[in-house]
Amino acid sequence: MKFAIEVKNLSHSYGNRTVLKNLSFPISMGDFFIIIGPNGSGKTTLMKTISGIEKLQKGQLVILDRPLQNYTRKALAKIIAFVPQMIPVDFPFTVSEVVLMGRSPHLGVLGLEQKKDLEIANQAMTFTGVEHLSKRRLDQLSGGELQRVFITRAICQESQIILLDEPTASLDLAHQVRVMDLMEKLKEEKKIAVVMVSHDVNLAAMYGDCLLLLKEGQIVSMGKPGAVLTYKTLEKAYDCMLLVDESPLGKFPQVTLVPQKLKTPRK
Amino acid sequence: MNLKTPFLIKRLLAVSFLLLLLIFVAMFLGLSLGSTKTGLNEVLKSLLRREDADPVLNTIIWNIRFPRVLLAALVGATLSLGGLVFQALLRNPLAEPYILGISGGAAIGAIIGILMGLSRFPGVSFISFMGSIATLLLILVMSSGQSILKKDSLLLSGVMINAFCSAIIMFLISMTQDYRLHNIIFWLMGDLSMAAIRQTVILTAILFPCYILIFWLSHSMNLLLMGKEMAQTMGVNIKAVTVTLLLTTSFMVSATVSHCGLIGFVGLVMPHLLRLLFGPDHRVLVPACVMGGGAYMVLCDLLARTLPEQGEMPAGVITAIIGAPIFIFLLKRSRQ
Numbered sequence: 001m002k003f004a005i006e007v008k009n010l011s012h013s014y015g016n017r018t019v020l021k022n023l024s025f026p027i028s029m030g031d032f033f034i035i036i037g038p039n040g041s042g043k044t045t046l047m048k049t050i051s052g053i054e055k056l057q058k059g060q061l062v063i064l065d066r067p068l069q070n071y072t073r074k075a076l077a078k079i080i081a082f083v084p085q086m087i088p089v090d091f092p093f094t095v096s097e098v099v100l101m102g103r104s105p106h107l108g109v110l111g112l113e114q115k116k117d118l119e120i121a122n123q124a125m126t127f128t129g130v131e132h133l134s135k136r137r138l139d140q141l142s143g144g145e146l147q148r149v150f151i152t153r154a155i156c157q158e159s160q161i162i163l164l165d166e167p168t169a170s171l172d173l174a175h176q177v178r179v180m181d182l183m184e185k186l187k188e189e190k191k192i193a194v195v196m197v198s199h200d201v202n203l204a205a206m207y208g209d210c211l212l213l214l215k216e217g218q219i220v221s222m223g224k225p226g227a228v229l230t231y232k233t234l235e236k237a238y239d240c241m242l243l244v245d246e247s248p249l250g251k252f253p254q255v256t257l258v259p260q261k262l263k264t265p266r267k
Numbered sequence: 268m269n270l271k272t273p274f275l276i277k278r279l280l281a282v283s284f285l286l287l288l289l290i291f292v293a294m295f296l297g298l299s300l301g302s303t304k305t306g307l308n309e310v311l312k313s314l315l316r317r318e319d320a321d322p323v324l325n326t327i328i329w330n331i332r333f334p335r336v337l338l339a340a341l342v343g344a345t346l347s348l349g350g351l352v353f354q355a356l357l358r359n360p361l362a363e364p365y366i367l368g369i370s371g372g373a374a375i376g377a378i379i380g381i382l383m384g385l386s387r388f389p390g391v392s393f394i395s396f397m398g399s400i401a402t403l404l405l406i407l408v409m410s411s412g413q414s415i416l417k418k419d420s421l422l423l424s425g426v427m428i429n430a431f432c433s434a435i436i437m438f439l440i441s442m443t444q445d446y447r448l449h450n451i452i453f454w455l456m457g458d459l460s461m462a463a464i465r466q467t468v469i470l471t472a473i474l475f476p477c478y479i480l481i482f483w484l485s486h487s488m489n490l491l492l493m494g495k496e497m498a499q500t501m502g503v504n505i506k507a508v509t510v511t512l513l514l515t516t517s518f519m520v521s522a523t524v525s526h527c528g529l530i531g532f533v534g535l536v537m538p539h540l541l542r543l544l545f546g547p548d549h550r551v552l553v554p555a556c557v558m559g560g561g562a563y564m565v566l567c568d569l570l571a572r573t574l575p576e577q578g579e580m581p582a583g584v585i586t587a588i589i590g591a592p593i594f595i596f597l598l599k600r601s602r603q
Contacts, residue, residue, distance in 0.1 A: 053496050077502035084496050090358060091492045091547045104490055105502035111486025111550060112276050150497075157501065 002065065004029040004161050004193035005050060010059035012045055012217075019045045021217040022059070027210070029160070032187050033195045034204040036228075037214035038238050043197045044085075044165060046214070050195070051082045051163050064160065077105035081154035085165040087146055089138040095149050096134040099125055102156030124156040128182055144175030151182060155190075162186070164196045168203060176200070180207050205229050205252045213237050229253040275550060282551050286558035290340065293565040297336035298328055300573055330464065336565055338462040338526065339582070341470055343533055343564025345523040347541075347556035348481060350534035352516040355488040355549065356509060357422050363535040364520045367425035371432025372402030373524045374455060378439045381450050387461045391454075392525045399521035402428055403514075456581035457530030459568050470526060477519040478557050484508055485549040492547070532587040533564055536594050543597045563590075 005027040012020040019042040027033045035043045048054040050061060052068065061068040063079060071079070081102070102124070103117040125131045128148050133141065141149065147167050154162050164183070168176040180203055187194050198204050204211055204225065211228040213220040214237075221233040231244045234255065241263055247254040299310040305324060313320035313328045349364030357366070364370075376398025380391035409424045440451060487508045490498040495505050524530075537560040538552065545551050567585040574580065 048496070051496075051500050053499050073499065073504050074502035077500055080500065082497060082500035084494060086494070088358070088492065088494050090360070092542075093489075093492070093547050097489075097546075097548060098493070101490060101493065101501065104486060107486070110483070111489075112279075113274065115274070118274070163500075 003027060003062070004031070004064065005195070006060075006062040007046075007050070008060040008062065010046075010049065010056075010061065012042070012049055012054065012057050019217050020049070023217070023219060024059075025212060025219065025222055027161075027193055027195060029193050030187065030191050031193055031209040032184065032207055033193065033210050033212070034208040035195070035197045035212045035214060036199070036201055036204050037212075037220070040216075041214040041237075042217040043214055047082075047163055047165055047195070047197050051080055052076050053082070074105050077157065077159070079159050080161045080163060081157040081159040083147075083150050083154050083162070083164045083167060085167075085169060087138075087150055089141075089146070092137045092139060094134070095130060095136050095138070095141070096121065096125070098138065098149060099130075099134075099152050099156050102153040102158075105157065120158065121156050124152045127155060127186075128152040144171050144178065147171065147175070147179055148182065151179070155186065159192070161193045161195065164194070166197050166199060168198065168200060176203065183207070201229060201234070201255045202247075205247070205254065206249070226251070226253055229255060275548070278545075279551055279554065282545055283554050283558065286555055286562065290558045290562040290565070293562040293569075294336050294340065297339065297565045297569050298332050300569060301327070301332055302572070303327055334462040334464045334467045335459055335568065337471065338467045339459055339565045339568040340561035341467070341474055342459065342523050342527050342530055343537070343567075344478070344557040344561040345474055345519050346530065346534035347537035347560025347563075348478065348553065349516050349520040351538040351549070351552055351556045352481060352488070352512050354538055355492060356512055358492060359422065360539070361535075362422075364516070365429070365524075365529065365531075365534070367406050367421065367517065368402045368428030368432060369399045369517055369520055370524060370529050371429045371436070372405075373399035373521060374436050374529060375432055375439070376401075377454050377525070377528065378436060378451050381447055381454065382439065382443065384447075388463065388466050388526070392466070395525035396521055399517070399524060402432070403517045403521070453581065454528040457528040457583035459527050459530075459582055460572075460579065462526075466526065470522060473522050474519050477515050478553075480515050481512065482550075482553045484512055485553045488512070488549040489547075530564075530583045530586065532583065532590055533560060533567070536586075536590040537563060540590070540594055540597060543601050 003026040008024050010020055010023045011018065023046070035046060037043050045054060049056060052073070056068055063071065063076070099121045100113055100117065103113055103120065104111060106117070107113065125134060128151060130145070130148055130152050133145060133149065138146065151167070167179050171179065183194050183196070184207055186192065208225050210223065211225055212222045213228050213233060220237045221228045229244060231242060234242050234244065241258040243256040243258055244253050246252070298314065299305065299307065309321060309324055310328065313324050317325055346364050350362065353362040353364060353366055354360055373395045377391050377395035380394035385391050385394070405428060406421070406424050410421050440448065443451060487503045490501050490503050491505065491508065498505055538556060541552055541555045541559050545555055564582070564586070567589065568582045571582040571585045572579040
């Protein structure tokens with residue numbers, strides 16, 4: 001196995017608006033791969049195309065050495081799990097019921113879980129530390145708990161690739177770190193590929209093994225955080241003034257926004 | 268959750284056993300009680316050893332009450348299940364089996380049939396069925412292609428079709444003045460009194476495959492509630508599942524409504540009631556709706572025909588009068 005995912009000449013458009021332009025890059029197995037970029041840069045579309053939600057229009061996607069179109073939905077679900085940004089809670093499922101849903105690609109025709117499935121669900125809940133919530137209903141959880149429950153569901157799916165769409169977007173600081181630590185631990189212990197869309201460049205700098213910076217559907221830069229998060233590339237992608245220096249924690253780049261009132265006129 | 272939690276299969280069996288008992292009791296009561304007073308012994312004799320029983324009683328039980336009880340059970344089962352499926356498909360707790368306008372088309376068909384002076388079966392039923400299928404086709408054309416997966420476009424089409432049909436129904440009613448008006452009103456309120464054994468057996472044969480198909484897709488319905496994106500990435504072919512559920516449910520609701528008119532409320536409240544009792548898992552709720560909904564309708568119909576001193580009430584009146592308070596009580600209790 002060379003790569004978890006290989007994207008080759010991928011293009012995607014909605015009507016006549018092209019959102020992804022001829023993208024090619026690989027994602028390695030065992031990497032924490034973070035896609036960053038401004039709003040409308042095509043991050044979410046890229047993620048949806050990889051997960052099979054959006055139809056592949058142009059180009060090729062190779063998942064574990066097999067082209068995407070050679071997978072059935074169920075077979076793909078055994079390899080790729082997806083955690084969306086918006087999580088519906090209108091129907092009163094309990095946490096354990098939701099986590100068990102992750103087993104569905106592995107179930108038989110009637111979709112009845114066996115003892116083994118319950119064990120896997122229990123292990124996943126222990127792994128993410130949500131066992132104490134197992135009997136709670138979704139609508140009784142906080143945003144951070146909800147996010148961890150849906151990550152647990154993805155782990156229960158036992159796929160080798162987990163995709164997450166901005167999992168830290170609406171979380172407080174403690175929960176952001178918790179979710180990111182969890183994904184790091186998952187990557188380390190299960191040797192799977194974690195692919196995440198994020199708006200938080202500083203979190204991406206600290207956790208990412210490989211970053212992909214997109215703008216208008218094209219790659220601005222890709223590589224290690226130190227190489228991608230430079231003043232030059234970020235200014236090109238985001239069109240705003242930034243300060244990039246080294247984080248006090250070590251060898252990570254740290255990005256600071258510059259508010260209008262502190263901007264000095266450029267010479 | 269720990270491993271002591273009963274497996275789903277155990278829960279399914281427990282719920283099924285409970286509700287099966289309930290529907291048997293309800294059907295037994297339905298067969299034993301009615302305007303002709305009969306002793307329990309004689310009823311049992313007629314049910315178990317038909318040849319030894321009083322032939323008049325046999326006729327009452329087997330030719331009059333049995334088809335009606337069976338029809339009531341089918342109607343309750345189909346409408347509850349229909350409500351359950353639409354609530355899941357549209358991800359809307361207010362959805363009910365008539366929400367897409369199937370009822371409107373069925374009603375227009377039935378009214379036309381009644382105005383033409385046709386017999387209740389097969390005449391009115393057939394035209395009514397055609398009316399509901401026509402509306403279903405209209406909905407499919409209106410929301411064809413990709414947008415069938417957008418729940419709101421489906422919902423809005425349904426609301427519009429319902430409004431349009433209501434206008435036509437009002438118009439037809441306003442033009443009718445003779446005895447047929449009473450027939451139309453009774454049809455619109457839902458009426459089980461015309462049940463006959465042959466049509467009820469045909470209906471049974473049509474409906475049971477639909478129930479089985481829906482049960483087969485029940486886990487996909489669970490996953491659909493997680494949003495279509497997550498459902499897809501858990502291996503659900505959402506388009507195939509949505510279209511199959513939509514067509515199957517509309518078909519079985521059409522077939523039922525064309526026999527008994529627009530019995531209201533049971534399709535809205537039973538899924539909620541059973542969800543409050545047994546949780547939101549559709550693998551449990553689908554059989555629960557079939558049996559619980561059936562039992563509920565049999566009991567409501569029993570009250571509708573035994574409560575008044577003379578004649579009978581429309582069953583749709585009883586379903587709401589009893590169902591709404593029970594539902595509110597359970598809802599209040601579950602919030603605490």
